[in-house]
Amino acid sequence: MEQTGATGYVVHLSCAPALRAAVEAKVRGVNLHIESVLPHFLLDKSYAERAGVEGMKHIMSPPFARQAQSARAVECAEDGLD
Numbered sequence: 001m002e003q004t005g006a007t008g009y010v011v012h013l014s015c016a017p018a019l020r021a022a023v024e025a026k027v028r029g030v031n032l033h034i035e036s037v038l039p040h041f042l043l044d045k046s047y048a049e050r051a052g053v054e055g056m057k058h059i060m061s062p063p064f065a066r067q068a069q070s071a072r073a074v075e076c077a078e079d080g081l082d
Contacts, residue, residue: 001025001029001030001032002025002029003033006031007031007032007033008025008030008031008032008033009032009033009035010022010032010033010034010035011035012035012036012037012040012061012062013029013034013035013036013040014036014040014060014062014064015062017073019034022034022042039058039064040052040060043058043064044064045063045064047064048060048063048064053079
C-alpha cells in the first residue's frame with residue numbers, strides 16, 4: 001500500500017502485534033482502516049475452551065487470544081486510533 005497508494009482494510013484485527021503494525025503504518029501515512037469486533041477486546045480464549053455448548057458459543061475467527069494479549073490490544077486502542 002505504501003508503494004501503490006492503495007487504501008488498506010485490516011479486518012477482524014484481534015491481537016496487539018497486528019494492531020501495533022497497523023498503527024505504525026498509519027503513522028507513516030498509509031491510508032488504512034482498521035476493524036475489529038468487540039468480543040476480541042472483552043473475552044479471551046478461556047471462553048471458547050469451556051465444555052460443550054457453552055464453549056461453542058464463543059468460537060470466533062480469528063480465535064480469541066490469551067488474556068494478556070487481549071488486554072494489550074485494548075491498551076493500544078485506547079492510545080488513540082482514528
